[in-house]
Each structure stands twice: as C-alpha cells, then as structure tokens.
Amino acid sequence: MGKRLSPANQPLQGELKVPGDKSISHRSIMLGAVANGTTTIKGFLPGEDCINTIKCFKKLGVPIEIEKEDVIVVGNGFEGLQEPNDVLYVGNSGTLNRLLLGLLAGRPFHSVLYGDESIASRPMDRVAKPLRQMGAVIDGRKNGSYPPISVRGGNLKGIEYESPVASAQVKSAILLAGLQANGVTTITEPALSRDHTERMLTAFGVELKRENTTVSLEGNQRLHGTNIQVPADISSAAFFIVTALITKDSELTLTDVGMNPTRSGIVDALLAMGANITMLNERQINGEPVADLHIKSSPLKNIEINGELIPRLIDEIPILALAATQAEGKMVISDAEELKVKETNRIDAVVNQLRLLGANIEATEDGMIIEGRTNLHGGTVDSLGDHRIGMMLAIASLVASGEVVLQNEGCISISYPDFFPDLANLKNN
Numbered sequence: 001m002g003k004r005l006s007p008a009n010q011p012l013q014g015e016l017k018v019p020g021d022k023s024i025s026h027r028s029i030m031l032g033a034v035a036n037g038t039t040t041i042k043g044f045l046p047g048e049d050c051i052n053t054i055k056c057f058k059k060l061g062v063p064i065e066i067e068k069e070d071v072i073v074v075g076n077g078f079e080g081l082q083e084p085n086d087v088l089y090v091g092n093s094g095t096l097n098r099l100l101l102g103l104l105a106g107r108p109f110h111s112v113l114y115g116d117e118s119i120a121s122r123p124m125d126r127v128a129k130p131l132r133q134m135g136a137v138i139d140g141r142k143n144g145s146y147p148p149i150s151v152r153g154g155n156l157k158g159i160e161y162e163s164p165v166a167s168a169q170v171k172s173a174i175l176l177a178g179l180q181a182n183g184v185t186t187i188t189e190p191a192l193s194r195d196h197t198e199r200m201l202t203a204f205g206v207e208l209k210r211e212n213t214t215v216s217l218e219g220n221q222r223l224h225g226t227n228i229q230v231p232a233d234i235s236s237a238a239f240f241i242v243t244a245l246i247t248k249d250s251e252l253t254l255t256d257v258g259m260n261p262t263r264s265g266i267v268d269a270l271l272a273m274g275a276n277i278t279m280l281n282e283r284q285i286n287g288e289p290v291a292d293l294h295i296k297s298s299p300l301k302n303i304e305i306n307g308e309l310i311p312r313l314i315d316e317i318p319i320l321a322l323a324a325t326q327a328e329g330k331m332v333i334s335d336a337e338e339l340k341v342k343e344t345n346r347i348d349a350v351v352n353q354l355r356l357l358g359a360n361i362e363a364t365e366d367g368m369i370i371e372g373r374t375n376l377h378g379g380t381v382d383s384l385g386d387h388r389i390g391m392m393l394a395i396a397s398l399v400a401s402g403e404v405v406l407q408n409e410g411c412i413s414i415s416y417p418d419f420f421p422d423l424a425n426l427k428n429n
C-alpha cells in the first residue's frame with residue numbers, strides 16, 4: 001500500500017522543537033545504568049532505538065522508570081549489571097549493539113545481542129577486534145563479525161588503539177570497556193567523530209584526556225549519577241531545515257537544537273551553499289552546545305562535500321542529497337563509503353529512490369554526484385526500512401509535481417515517531 005503524499009508546494013511556517021538527540025539519549029541510559037546513584041533524564045527520545053536501549057538495561061537488572069516526560073535510571077555501578085536470563089534485542093540500532101558490546105566486554109558474564117534484519121548485516125568486527133585485544137571473548141556469525149553476537153567479558157587490560165574508521169560507535173565502545181580495564185586505554189581516530197560520550201562521561205565525573213583525535217582514560221573510574229537534559233536532535237532538525245530552505249516563502253524556528261561541532265556539519269554545508277540560517281540564543285547544556293535556528297527559504301548553490309566534514313554530517317547525507325537536487329550546479333559527495341554500512345546501503349538507497357522521482361544522481365565508489373536543479377515528479381518510492389531514507393523521501397514529496405507514494409514508512413518511528421504530525425503542523429500554520 002504505502003503512504004500517499006500529495007504534492008504540497010506550501011511554505012513551512014512556525015516554531016518547532018524536534019525530539020531529543022538519539023545519540024545522547026542512548027548514552028544517557030547507558031551511563032546512568034553504570035553510575036552510582038540516580039540519573040534523571042529530560043528530553044529523552046522515545047523512538048524505537050532508544051526504547052530498545054531501556055529494555056536491554058532492564059534485562060541487565062537496572063531499575064529504569066518513565067515518569068511523565070522524565071526517565072529515571074537507578075545505577076549501582078558496573079557491578080550492578082547482572083547476567084541476563086534472555087537474549088538482548090537491539091532492534092535496528094547500530095549504536096546500541098556496538099556500545100553495549102563495549103560495556104558488556106568488561107562484565108564477567110555471558111550475553112547474546114541480536115537485532116532486526118538490517119542489524120544482521122552491519123559489521124561488528126570493528127568493535128569486536130579491539131575488545132578482544134582487551135581480553136573479552138566475543139563470537140558471532142561469519143567468524144565472529146556479524147550479529148547475533150555473544151560476549152563473555154571481564155578482566156580487561158587497557159590498550160592503545162588506532163581506529164581505521166572515524167566512528168563514534170567504535171570510540172565509545174572502547175571507552176566503555178576501558179573504564180572497566182586495568183591501566184590506560186587510548187584511542188586515536190582518523191578524523192574526529194561525534195564526541196557525546198566524552199562530554200557525557202565528564203558530566204558523570206570521569207576524568208579523560210583529549211588531544212585532537214586522541215582520547216584516553218584510566219580504568220576503574222566510578223561514574224556518579226547526574227541530571228541530563230537532552231538537546232533536540234540536529235539529525236531530525238535537518239529534515240525541516242532543508243524543507244524550509246527549498247520550499248517558497250518558508251520561515252521556521254527550530255528551538256533547542258544540539259549544535260555540537262562534531263554534529264553541525266549539515267548547517268555549515270548549507271550555509272556554504274547560501275542558506276539563510278541564523279543561530280540564536282547560543283548556550284551550553286550538560287557540556288553540549290545548543291541554539292535556536294531561524295531558517296528562511298533560500299536559493300542554494302551546490303558545493304563539494306568530503307574529508308573531515310563527512311563524519312560531521314554522515315547521517316544527514318540523504319537529506320543533503322535531496323537539497324542538492326534543488327540547488328544550482330553539481331554536488332560531488334566523496335569519502336563517504338561509511339554510508340554503505342548504515343541501516344541500508346545509503347549510497348544505493350538515496351540514488352535509486354531519488355531517481356524514481358526524476359533526480360539526476362549517480363552513485364560513486366565512496367559517495368554520489370547530484371546535478372541540480374531538477375523538477376522532481378511523483379512516483380512510488382520505498383524507505384527500504386531505513387528511517388532517514390523514509391523522511392528524506394517524505395520531504396521530497398513536498399517539492400515533487402505529482403503524488404508520491406512512500407512504502408514502508410513505519411520505520412520513521414525509529415528516530416522520529418511524530419514526524420508526520422510535526423510536519424503537518426508546520427504546513428498548516
């Protein structure tokens with residue numbers, strides 16, 4: 001069947017606070033669970049990925065309550081985690097699977113992690129390899145590389161690790177294991193990936209050293225329960241930022257958006273393309289930069305997207321590709337092979353689905369090339385079970401000349417359960 005999206009060509013007007021940051025929401029449960037004392041989380045994202053994080057930690061014996069808008073986690077240190085009686089379901093979440101492996105690598109018991117069809121094809125060797133070097137016993141499909149994956153942890157020793165990929169999931173998994181290891185753990189990455197783990201560990205009282213792309217910490221440190229306020233997710237905000245820019249006469253304010261420099265590459269890229277985006281009320285919450293964004297429709301010019309910018313906007317590439325179809329000139333995205341190991345192969349998914357609407361776009365080995373400015377037409381497209389592809393295609397329907405039918409739109413609730421009602425409110429203002 002699919003969801004029928006009629007062409008809108010209508011401005012977006014008004015103010016919106018998008019839901020809480022997914023990366024920060026996951027981490028707030030994980031660190032709260034292994035801290036000593038109570039952690040109260042405000043602005044937690046109630047998307048499926050983060051709900052699965054809560055369920056996994058409940059199975060590990062951690063009391064977690066949802067009280068109105070707040071999530072309350074009562075941690076009892078790393079020792080408070082108990083061997084689960086059942087397998088741990090990580091759903092669609094790479095972040096949950098990889099960070100949980102890191103945490104459990106330090107626990108002297110057996111756990112099995114499994115997820116949905118997409119997770120089964122996402123590589124885990126990038127975390128399993130360094131965690132084995134630290135002393136954990138990890139096995140899984142295809143020679144221990146793919147989920148379902150099992151871990152028997154304990155007795156870890158610190159390592160010095162040079163990661164071949166700029167991945168916050170790899171870095172965070174190693175740091176979570178390192179906290180339980182004897183000695184110092186150091187990780188260096190080829191470019192700086194999102195640093196929410198480092199910032200939040202500091203908020204929980206952990207001491208760590210950071211220099212450029214290297215972070216290190218001493219093992220056997222304790223975390224102290226704290227209060228966490230989760231900023232609005234810039235990755236969710238990106239869908240509305242781009243909509244406001246590419247639809248006529250739009251004017252939109254997005255409040256409390258997380259503007260961590262390791263995440264704000266999408267705003268930098270759009271500003272370089274000529275976007276009218278103003279940052280207001282810039283402030284810090286729990287060591288995370290936050291601002292309100294004011295966005296007005298703008299004529300855009302395509303630029304090249306590559307290098308150190310890539311990890312700073314990796315999840316926003318699908319919506320950036322849509323923006324490029326509406327901008328003047330050619331956008332070349334390169335150095336983005338990591339897109340191939342997300343919820344789908346996002347190079348193929350973006351190219352194949354946008355082509356169905358008439359986009360002039362082609363895949364390359366490590367990215368894509370988009371020729372603007374194209375009049376998109378209607379058609380039947382598919383999220384392929386990937387929430388970011390689903391939202392990008394829903395936004396594409398707003399600038400298409402005919403009806404777009406979006407198949408498998410249900411996955412959008414993985415990161416943004418109220419995406420369609422929020423979009424409708426901004427259109428009706």
Ligand SMILES: O=C(O)C1=C[C@@H](OP(=O)(O)O)[C@@H](O)[C@H](O)C1
Nearest residue numbers: 023095166167168169170314315
């Ligand atoms: O650590 C995190 O919260 C995330 C890290 C990124 O993945 P990688 O670590 O694989 O780059 C990102 O794509 C994902 O959406 C969330």
Ligand SMILES: C=C(OP(=O)(O)O)C(=O)O
Nearest residue numbers: 092093094095096315342
């Ligand atoms: C890649 C993503 O998440 P994860 O790796 O946690 O599945 C995403 O949300 O775009």
